[in-house]
Amino acid sequence: MAEKLSNVSEMIDVAVGKSRRLKEGILKADWEKIVGKICEKCQPDYIKDGILYIKAEGNIFIHHLTLEKTNYINKINSYFKENVIKDIIIKTGKLDENREEYLNHEVKKEKKEENTSILEKEQVNLNILEKIAYLQKIAIEREEYLLSQGFKKCKICGMLFEGEEEFCRVCLDNGNAKKYLKSHEQQNKGEK
Incomplete structure (x- = not known):
């Protein structure tokens, strides 16, 4: 039977303890706090069977991370207050483009204000x-x-387009242009 949880904090702790994906997300979000400045050249990729897989931009960073492996394992485990990671495997690879979303929170705010x-x-x-x-x-x-x-406005849908026709490519392709012309021919015949 499920345990009774007394507060939100307990619920979060239980969820983090059970969810590998949540742990990965927390690691990514707090990666700079855990590894320091080298976070710009590496990133946690995923956790599988207690092994943290890390991508690094080059061999020099792999070397540094390997030398500090035990230190990082201890930091991560103390961060989660449980033994989550028993080993780290580091591979060279391209860092995710969206990793800026969880790094440099202050820089992100400044860039957002600029943009x-x-x-x-x-x-x-x-x-x-x-x-x-x-x-x-x-x-x-x-x-x-x-x-x-020089753009034209389609007589049917109102889309702006470039070309010599009276209708946009969409209306020509789906047959609406023919229907439009046919209905206008009938209207013109009825007026005469």
Whole structure:
């Protein structure tokens, strides 16, 4: 029968103790705290049967990690307050591109602030209706610009496209252009 847990902290400890994937995620998130500056040149890959597999950018980093292996095993096990890792295997490999998501949290915040779009900066205090009106204005300006640059607007779906036809490639391919022309022919006949 399941144990009764008295608080959230206990629940988290039990979940971490049972989940290998959660341990891997925690290791990745706190990798810099565990290994220090070398975290920029290596990363934990996965844990299997008590063995932590690490990717490193080159042999010099493998050498360093191998020399410090016992130290890192002890740090990781004390970090989890249980014997999670009994050995470490280090291999050369390309580091994941998304590893910046869990490293350098302060740098990440700064980069995010730098990359904040003009739209976000201008709309901080706008309510939802003002935001919609602003987006509509931008869309109209974009459409006018593209039309002035030689783009055409599909008579059926309204998509902007480049070409000599009256219809976009999608409407031509799915037969909507033929249907449109046929219905307009019938309307023109009915008017005469």
